[in-house]
Amino acid sequence: MSDLRPRAALRTAVVWEVLQDALELRVKATGRQALDVLDTGGGSGNFAVPLARLGHRVTVVDPSPNALFALERRAAEADVAERVQGVQGDAHGLLDVARRGGYDIVLCHGVLEYVDDPAEGVRNAVAALRPGGVLSLLAAGLGGAVLARALAGHFAEAHQALTDPNGRWGSGDPVPRRFTAEQLTGLVEQAGLRVGAVHGVRVFSDLVPGVLVDTEPGALDALLKLEAAAAELAAFHSVATQLHVLGEAAESETG
Template identity: 50%
Template sequence: MTDRTSAAAGGAGRAGSDGPARAANTARTAVVWDALSGLLEKLGRGGPLDVVDAGGGTGGAAVPLAELGHRVTVVEPSPDSLAALERRAAERGVRVRGVQGELGDLSGLFAPGSTDLVLVHNVLEYVDDPAAALGDVVGVVRPGGAVSVLAANAVAGALHRALGGHLTDARTLLGDAGGRWGETDPMPRRFTRSGLLELVERSGLTGASIRGVRVFTDLVPGQVWEGDAQAGRHLVELERAAAEHPELLGIASQLHVLAHRS
C-alpha cells in the first residue's frame, strides 16, 4: 500500500487518537480499504483509473479515491446527497463528478467497457432485481476491470437478532430466501456467502474473493470506547486479523466481494 492510499484509507493507524466516532468508523471500513488499495495498484499500475461509485451517497468512498488521483463519478438518486458530495469534495480540494440516477441507469450514462472499477456498496440490498442490476454494472466495466460489492450478511443478521433476544426473528431470518426476519424488517434483503458469490459469478465476473467486514465491531459493547484511547486502534487490528480467517465470515455484518470482468 502506498503512502497516499494508506492516508485515504481513513487514517486507520491513527484511529486510537482521533476519538471514539472516528475510531469506530475506521474499524468498520479498514478491511474494505485494505482490499481496494491492493486492487487499485493492480488495475492502475500507478496511474489514474476511471471509477464509478454506484449509490455513492455523499462521497465517503469517492472523495478519498479522488484524493488518490482517480477520476471518480458518483451515481446517486438523492439530490441532497449529491449536494453534500459536492461540498465534501470542495472542502478536500478534489473534483468528483456527481450524476443523479439509479443503478439501472448505468448503461445509459456510461459507454460499454468504459470503466476500470465500479463500487456497488450497500446497494444490492435495495434494488428490485439484484441479478439484473449487477448485470448492468458489469456492462460498463472494461475487460480486466473490476467490481467491488459490499452487502449485508444474512447469517450475521440472525446472530444480531438472537443476541437482542429476538429468537423467533432470528429463526425466521435464517429460513427466509431474502434474509429478512419479518414485514417490519428495515432491511429489504440480506445475502448469504454462497448466494452472493453465485450472484457475482452469474453476472459474468470471475476470480471472486470474499472477506468479512465488521466481524467484531458491531458486537463490541459501547462501553469499550469509554476512557480507552487505544481501543479503536486495537479494534482495527482485530478486524484486519479477522478478515484473514474465512471461518469468521458467518458473523461479519457485511460481506465484501472483489471480482473481475474477464
Template identity: 45%
Template sequence: MLDLGGGTGGMAVPLAQAGHEVIVVDPSPDALASLRRRVDEAGVSDNLRSTQGDADDLRTILKARVDLVTVHGTLEVIDDPQRALRRISEVVVPGGHLSVVTAQRLAAVLARALAGQFDQARAALESEDGRYGRTDPLPRRFDKAEVEGMVTHAGFTVVDSHGVRLFSDLVPSVYLESDSERGALVALEQAVATHPEFGILGQIGSALHVVARRHN
C-alpha cells in the same frame, strides 16, 4: 472508476483525494447535494463528478467503460440486484474489477440472538430475503454463495470473497469510548482477517466483501 450508490461520498471523496478519477451515480438528489458540498470542501472537483441515476442509466451516463466499479451497501436496497450486476458488467472493461460489499444473513441471525430476539433470529435465518421481520430496516440480506452466484452470472469471475466487520457491529459502544479501545478492536479485526480459520469466522461478519474480475 465508478461508485454506484455512492451516496454522500464516504468512499469516493477519499479516493479522489488520493488522485483517482471517480464517478458517483446515485438515485438520491439529497445525497448528491451533500456529496457536492463535500467535494467543494475537499477541493477534488477535478477528480470527482456525480450524477443522479441507477444501474439502468449507466450506459447513458458513462462516456467510456471503466476499470473498476464499487457497489458497497447498495445491492440490499435496489429492486433487482441481478439485473443491476448485469448492467454493471456492460460498463466494465474486459479484465476490469467489481467490488461488492453487502449485508450477510448470518450476521443478522447472530446479532438478533445476542439481543435476546430469538424469534427474529430464526426469521432472519429462514426467510427468503434474510429479513427478521417488518421492523427490519434492510429490504434483504445475502448468503455468500448467493452473492458469488449473482456476480458470476453477470459475467465476472470471483477472485476474493470474505466477511468484514466481524466484531465492530456487535461490540457495545460503552466498550469503544477511547481511542485505545477502538484501536484494539481494529487490531483484532485485522488479526482475525489473517487467521487460518478466517474463512469460517468470516461467515459471521456483518458484511461480505466480494472482489471479481470481468471476463475478457
C-alpha cells in the same frame, strides 16, 4: 485510511484495505496513475472523495439529489471537485448514465439490498467495467443479522431472518434483503467475473459495546487488527454484518 474517523474506520477499514490493493494493481497493470472509478449508489462520497484524493477520477451515480448535493459540497471542501462527478440514476438504469466498458473499478456498495433484481444490478455494474477491471461489491450479510438479533434476545426475529427468503427479521426490518457469501459470489460469477476474494466486514465491531472501544486504551487498534485478521477466514463470513466480494474481469485478448 488515516483520515477516517475512528468509528467509521471500524466499518470501512477492511474494504479500504482490499480496495487500495486492487487500485494499486490496476495502476501497475494499466500504466495509468489516474484510474476511472464508478461508484454506483455512492451517496455523499464516503468512498468517492478519498479515492479522488488519491488522484483517481470518480463518477458517483445515486438516485438521491440530496446525497449528490452533499457529494458536491464534500468534494469541494476536499479540493477534489474536478475529479468527482455526481450523476442522478440507479442500478437499474446504470448504463443510461454511465459509460459501458468505461471504468477500471466499479464500486457497488450497499446497493443490492435495495434493488428489485440483484442479478441485473450486478450485470449492469460488470458491463461498465473495462477488460481487466475490478468490481467491489459490498452487501448486508445474513448471518450477522441473525446473530445480532439472537444476542439481543430477539430469538423469534433471529429465526425469522434465518428462514426468510430475503433474510428479513420482520416487518420493521429496515434492510429489504440480505445475502450469504455463496449468493454474492454466485451473482458475481454468473455476471462473468472471476471471484478474486471474499471478506467478512464488521465481524465483531457491531457486537462489541461502544464504551469498550471508546474508553479502553488501545482497544480500537486491537479491534481493527482483529477485524482484518478475521476478514479473509471463511469461518467468519457466516457471521459478518456485511460481505465484500472482489470480482475481476478478464483482460482483453490483445492485452
